[in-house]
Amino acid sequence: METAMMQQDKANKDEIKKETASKALLLVGVGGQGTILASKILSEGLVQQGYDVKMSEIHGMSQRGGSVTTQIKFGPKVYSPLIGPQEADVIVAFEKLEAARYMTQLKKMGTLIVNDYEIYPLPVLLGQQAYPENLLAVLADYVEKQAGQLKVLQAHTLAAELGNARAQNMVLLGAVVKALGLEDFAWEEVIKSFLPPKLHDLNSKAFQCGLSF
Amino acid sequence: MKKLLTGNEAIARGAYEAGCTVAAAYPGTPSTEILENIAGYKEIYSEWSPNEKVAVEVASGAAIAGARALAAMKHVGMNVAADPLFTMAYEGVNGGLVLVTADDPGLHSSQNEQDNRHYAPHAKVAMVEPSDSQECKDFVKMAFVLSEQYDMPVILRVTTRVCHSKSLVELEAREEVGIKAYQKNVQKYAMTPAHAKVRHVIVEEKLCELQKAAEHSPLNRIEWGGRKVGIITSGISYQYAREVFGDEVSYLKLGLTYPLPEQKIRDFAAQVGEVWVIEENDPYLETAVKALGIKCKGKDVLPLCGELNSGIIREAFGSPKGKKVAAGLVAAPGQELSLPGRPPVMCAGCPHRGLFFALSKLKDVVVSSDIGCYTLGLTPPLAVTDTVICMGASISAGIGFEKAFQKGGVPKKVFSCIGDSTFFHSGITGLIDAVYNKSKICVVILDNRITAMTGHQDNPGTGRTLQGEETAAVDLVPLVRAVGIKGENIRVVDPYNLAETEEAVREAAAATEPFVIITRQPCALLKDVQRARAGMYCAIDQEKCRKCKACMKIGCPALSVKGGQVVIDANSCNGCGLCLQVCKFEAITKAGE
Ligand SMILES: Cc1ncc(C[n+]2csc(CCOP(=O)(O)OP(=O)(O)O)c2C)c(N)n1
Numbered sequence: 001m002e003t004a005m006m007q008q009d010k011a012n013k014d015e016i017k018k019e020t021a022s023k024a025l026l027l028v029g030v031g032g033q034g035t036i037l038a039s040k041i042l043s044e045g046l047v048q049q050g051y052d053v054k055m056s057e058i059h060g061m062s063q064r065g066g067s068v069t070t071q072i073k074f075g076p077k078v079y080s081p082l083i084g085p086q087e088a089d090v091i092v093a094f095e096k097l098e099a100a101r102y103m104t105q106l107k108k109m110g111t112l113i114v115n116d117y118e119i120y121p122l123p124v125l126l127g128q129q130a131y132p133e134n135l136l137a138v139l140a141d142y143v144e145k146q147a148g149q150l151k152v153l154q155a156h157t158l159a160a161e162l163g164n165a166r167a168q169n170m171v172l173l174g175a176v177v178k179a180l181g182l183e184d185f186a187w188e189e190v191i192k193s194f195l196p197p198k199l200h201d202l203n204s205k206a207f208q209c210g211l212s213f
Numbered sequence: 214m215k216k217l218l219t220g221n222e223a224i225a226r227g228a229y230e231a232g233c234t235v236a237a238a239y240p241g242t243p244s245t246e247i248l249e250n251i252a253g254y255k256e257i258y259s260e261w262s263p264n265e266k267v268a269v270e271v272a273s274g275a276a277i278a279g280a281r282a283l284a285a286m287k288h289v290g291m292n293v294a295a296d297p298l299f300t301m302a303y304e305g306v307n308g309g310l311v312l313v314t315a316d317d318p319g320l321h322s323s324q325n326e327q328d329n330r331h332y333a334p335h336a337k338v339a340m341v342e343p344s345d346s347q348e349c350k351d352f353v354k355m356a357f358v359l360s361e362q363y364d365m366p367v368i369l370r371v372t373t374r375v376c377h378s379k380s381l382v383e384l385e386a387r388e389e390v391g392i393k394a395y396q397k398n399v400q401k402y403a404m405t406p407a408h409a410k411v412r413h414v415i416v417e418e419k420l421c422e423l424q425k426a427a428e429h430s431p432l433n434r435i436e437w438g439g440r441k442v443g444i445i446t447s448g449i450s451y452q453y454a455r456e457v458f459g460d461e462v463s464y465l466k467l468g469l470t471y472p473l474p475e476q477k478i479r480d481f482a483a484q485v486g487e488v489w490v491i492e493e494n495d496p497y498l499e500t501a502v503k504a505l506g507i508k509c510k511g512k513d514v515l516p517l518c519g520e521l522n523s524g525i526i527r528e529a530f531g532s533p534k535g536k537k538v539a540a541g542l543v544a545a546p547g548q549e550l551s552l553p554g555r556p557p558v559m560c561a562g563c564p565h566r567g568l569f570f571a572l573s574k575l576k577d578v579v580v581s582s583d584i585g586c587y588t589l590g591l592t593p594p595l596a597v598t599d600t601v602i603c604m605g606a607s608i609s610a611g612i613g614f615e616k617a618f619q620k621g622g623v624p625k626k627v628f629s630c631i632g633d634s635t636f637f638h639s640g641i642t643g644l645i646d647a648v649y650n651k652s653k654i655c656v657v658i659l660d661n662r663i664t665a666m667t668g669h670q671d672n673p674g675t676g677r678t679l680q681g682e683e684t685a686a687v688d689l690v691p692l693v694r695a696v697g698i699k700g701e702n703i704r705v706v707d708p709y710n711l712a713e714t715e716e717a718v719r720e721a722a723a724a725t726e727p728f729v730i731i732t733r734q735p736c737a738l739l740k741d742v743q744r745a746r747a748g749m750y751c752a753i754d755q756e757k758c759r760k761c762k763a764c765m766k767i768g769c770p771a772l773s774v775k776g777g778q779v780v781i782d783a784n785s786c787n788g789c790g791l792c793l794q795v796c797k798f799e800a801i802t803k804a805g806e
Contacts, residue, residue, distance in 0.1 A: 084524035
């Protein structure tokens with residue numbers, strides 16, 4: 001049942017959507033971290049909110065420990081599915097090294113969300129290269145130069161405290177939704193539609209936790 | 214209803230809606246999900262074929278029989294299928310025939326960057342190029358219509374970004390076109406020289422006809438904007454160009470890219486100040502535009518290698534108003550950081566590791582390898598591989614190596630390493646050559662019971678079809694024997710058992726006849742394997758560990774040096790026990806159940 005007020009509300013929202021140009025969101029991480037599920041949920045939620053959405057992922061050899069990147073663009077009309085250098089409004093890095101690898105995609109005044117978590121790549125495991133020590137400082141420095149915002153989360157630990165570290169992707173999803181200013185939507189319904197019932201509670205909590213950042 | 218679909222999902226949906234009844238493919242990134250999705254439509258018979266030539270031939274037979282049929286492949290797969298393609302252009306179709314080529318500009322997961330648009334003029338068949346998922350679906354349907362109307366196979370050419378990007382698609386119902394009546398017609402369907410001479414003329418006539426129709430085809434459209442610059446483009450490049458230049462310029466967006474609408478191109482060029490051609494890789498459109506006598510900008514400013522993106526296009530052309538378009542061009546700070554890369558690695562517990570480790574112990578060997586997860590035998594610390602060319606080449610190129618070494622008096626043993634799926638794809642003929650021509654190579658078939666690299670597709674050795682139904686499995690040992698490898702020259706080993714694997718490799722190195730080793734252990738990422746080994750892992754007794762790091766030489770990502778100690782990550786370890794077997798101090802033990 002749609003009341004007149006709701007209709008008006010929707011019309012207003014449609015108006016706002018037409019005015020705003022498309023937004024670009026980059027998710028980066030390592031194979032197996034749940035970036036792809038997070039981006040599916042985001043894209044589906046954005047479609048339900050009436051946006052044109054394009055999502056592009058490169059998952060070629062992700063199972064074998066490679067970087068995984070997903071690009072999501074949404075707005076009244078989206079052409080290119082790709083995000084160019086310095087075009088991302090928000091970057092969510094599920095891993096610190098990946099944050100540093102992709103930070104130059106961040107737009108001026110963009111938001112960089114970082115999971116304070118390390119996964120060693122092979123050259124580091126083999127002792128051929130060191131895992132950079134001061135990554136958070138490097139990120140902070142860069143984001144400051146871009147007049148942007150840096151949010152550092154212990155998503156892994158937070159999710160573990162809630163019951164399972166694997167729900168870290170929902171913590172980060174919550175943080176992204178907040179950063180995009182899209183909290184005003186039934187995200188949890190979308191999350192549930194992608195997960196078996198026994199995981200609903202944990203993932204809802206993880207998402208709520210992410211929203212508080 | 215609108216749904217967010219990848220290009221591959223949309224191609225599958227298009228085949229379904231078009232009333233396609235037969236589809237075949239061999240997996241290959243970025244095309245694999247097309248057949249995986251088609252498999253979900255019960256109305257379509259679909260199969261994993263052993264290779265792309267077989268897939269295209271299955272689809273060709275079905276099309277001649279009267280079905281709408283589709284075959285899908287990655288770009289290099291079209292090389293394998295080129296033989297039937299070129300002659301099917303002469304035979305034409307009965308039911309429509311659509312051949313999907315998924316190219317990989319930027320080489321996200323391929324061994325070359327070939328631009329398969331050249332196949333259309335080369336084979337003399339029509340080609341369509343969608344630029345997003347909606348077009349993927351629509352163009353498949355139109356391709357079937359074109360194929361039947363002009364009696365020719367139609368190539369649907371997509372690229373990684375089209376295949377793997379999701380965008381909104383309007384779903385429609387399936388059109389039941391059924392199977393057309395088949396009538397024997399050897400002049401058309403049996404290509405002897407006498408028949409082909411006649412058919413070649415018909416092919417040229419049909420292309421002329423289609424070219425006229427291309428002038429008015431809804432597949433090619435003009436979007437007028439500013440007229441200072443007119444951009445001619447197709448596929449994903451259209452989306453990039455639109456994003457950069459918006460309505461400041463006009464676009465001739467080509468969906469039917471062979472044969473090209475020459476008059477439409479001329480008319481468009483005449484109505485704009487200057488023509489820019491925007492395309493990835495080769496100057497396919499640009500060469501055609503220039504051949505019409507039209508001056509244009511294109512590869513003089515755009516790169517031939519790699520993918521395009523909005524940043525590259527902006528930098529190449531600047532703004533049509535003359536000034537450079539700002540954004541994203543200034544070299545970003547922070548680039549000077551040298552970050553450790555994240556190269557793909559052989560997984561913890563990968564059964565391929567044992568074989569490569571055993572080979573690394575041998576002196577004077579050359580390893581001719583192939584394409585699959587085991588290509589990673591190339592990377593340090595194993596680093597035993599010498600060559601990788603294309604699927605199947607491990608064996609045949611290995612024979613060439615061996616023959617050349619023999620002539621040159623080079624005392625090196627050649628090992629050819631090939632995966633199970635790759636062996637069925639195009640390794641068998643090489644093995645026959647080895648026997649027939651008495652090559653002294655050792656062929657190692659790394660049988661991990663699946664096509665792993667492309668994401669776990671079944672193959673003729675797994676005993677399951679694309680739909681997961683049980684079927685006969687090709688048994689490698691009798692097959693290898695039937696080809697002529699003697700029983701005493703065949704070893705089947707468990708690559709988790711290092712002693713056994715090393716012994717087989719040593720025997721092979723000493724053999725003077727063609728030799729085959731089959732390493733048998735399923736991929737560690739298979740669901741059943743992960744379930745069965747879930748609780749298993751190895752652990753290091755730090756008291757016993759002398760920090761010699763011998764275990765690090767197997768290159769397992771579950772092992773690392775932390776704070777001076779070698780440690781095993783119990784989560785990623787699956788207890789394969791390879792590290793334990795290389796430890797001289799018995800510091801590593803199996804744990805878990
Ligand atoms: C002609 C051709 N078709 C498809 C591919 C894509 N491709 C690369 S490796 C591979 C399969 C490898 O399977 P297998 O030989 O069983 O080795 P595994 O990855 O399981 O170790 C495929 C399909 C290709 N590179 N070339």
